[in-house]
Amino acid sequence: MIEASGFREAMSLLTTAVNVVTTNGDTGRHGFTASAVCSVTDTPPTLLVCMNQASRSHSHFIDNKTLSVNVLGAQHQQLSNVFASRLSSAERFAHGAWTELSTGAPVLEDALVSFDCEIEHIQEVGTHSVLMCRVVAIKPPESPSGQDESLVYFNRAYHYVGQVELV
Numbered sequence: 001m002i003e004a005s006g007f008r009e010a011m012s013l014l015t016t017a018v019n020v021v022t023t024n025g026d027t028g029r030h031g032f033t034a035s036a037v038c039s040v041t042d043t044p045p046t047l048l049v050c051m052n053q054a055s056r057s058h059s060h061f062i063d064n065k066t067l068s069v070n071v072l073g074a075q076h077q078q079l080s081n082v083f084a085s086r087l088s089s090a091e092r093f094a095h096g097a098w099t100e101l102s103t104g105a106p107v108l109e110d111a112l113v114s115f116d117c118e119i120e121h122i123q124e125v126g127t128h129s130v131l132m133c134r135v136v137a138i139k140p141p142e143s144p145s146g147q148d149e150s151l152v153y154f155n156r157a158y159h160y161v162g163q164v165e166l167v
Contacts, residue, residue: 012154019034040132077151
């Protein structure tokens, strides 16, 4: 049998993008840092987001049925830590500049890219909820030059991935 600690240790070697996932609704704005985000299909455009059911903001995402996935760049390491901390939602959103697209979920203005989504299906698996999210709007990168570096998490530390195009 595989122990949880052994599984977590092995998963620490799976490089993942760092995202801030947000929602907005009757109970206010909420967000968390997530690495468990991936594409499901492009027809219709769908993302999968995993969220711990014990999270303070879990019920807000479930009730609102909307979210935005904000893909972080190298300059957002502190923002990632803020949204992973025990700060209140108001304190978290005091960091960064926010706007919105179709659903009203907060979108980070300088994210590498943001996906605005409606949550269509929720599946509970162990300690987490798996959210199947239909993408209804995309905020593309501000600088299409390819010079941005992506913030990734590997072996329990932040790293930067990307390359500057040479002319």
